[in-house]
Amino acid sequence: METILTSLGLSYPNELLLILKTMLRIVLILIIGLVLMKLSTKLIVYLRTYLKEQSSENPEEIKRIDTLGRVVRYVATLVIGLICGVEVLHELGISIAPILAAAGIVGVAVGFGAQHLIKDYFTGFFILLENQIRQGDVVEAGGKSGLVEEVTLRYIKMRDYSGNVHYVPNGSISAVTNMSRGFAQAVIDVGVAYKEDVASVMQVMVEVGQSLRQQEDFKHKILGDMEMAGVENLDDSSVLIRCRFKVLPLEQWGVRREYLKNIKNAFDAHGIEIPFPQLIIRNPV
Secondary structure: OHHHHHHOOOOOHHHHHHHHHHHHHHHHHHHHHHHHHHHHHHHHHHHHHHHHHHOOOOHHHHHHHHHHHHHHHHHHHHHHHHHHHHHHHHHOOOOHHHHHHHHHHHHHHHHHHOHHHHHHHHHHHHHHHOOOOOOOOEEEEOOEEEEEEEEOOOEEEEEOOOOOEEEEEHHHOOOEEEOOOOOEEEEEEEEEOOOOOHHHHHHHHHHHHHHHHHOOOOOOOEOOOOEEEEEEEEOOOOEEEEEEEEEOOOOHHHHHHHHHHHHHHHHHHHOOOOOOOOOOOOOOO
């Protein structure tokens, strides 16, 4: 036994016992850390489920709960991992004070070069605190727009209609346009020829809007009667007439497409001309 200890550089059994105790404590710290991470994850899932049940199936509140749940789980994992790392260093006999002092000096130096990173986290914190953006929203922020797939303290992950994924740092966001809150307006502009009677055209548009509200696929998506704004503009070759529907969030695009399809069929049936660019070439006499 002494030969084995000597070959390992250990002159006394007490040294081996001390190393074994240290290793066991490190393993115990890591196990406790893993257990705490599992427990925190389960607790967050439980709280998220409970809060969803209390929200009375409110889609707006459910989105906020999901977003906050992801962020809280990320922060909890980070804090537990940091504490475990500090305890492991302590067991290895590495003094934490010099590391903290060095980290403070390095932190000041890095702070000057990482101002944008710090700004990202501060802005992300207030975005979550003020409930500006939630997972599942369709927003325009930082010059990009799309469906929000992930919200963190550092960035927002969005996917646009073409399937492109955009990562927008929170620090670059100066304004947020959220298209998923409460209700939306499907604004529709329809152009007709100058020779058409505007009053008759508007009557046909109202009838098409009423018919759309009765369709099975759209009667639950449209929240009110179509609002006729009237003549919006006099273009070069058409009279532009504007109307809009109050609809559920994120349904404005589908309602708009269906209305345009129906109005095209109605105009064809009533002989109303939809103008299009034309080029007339005259030969000199």
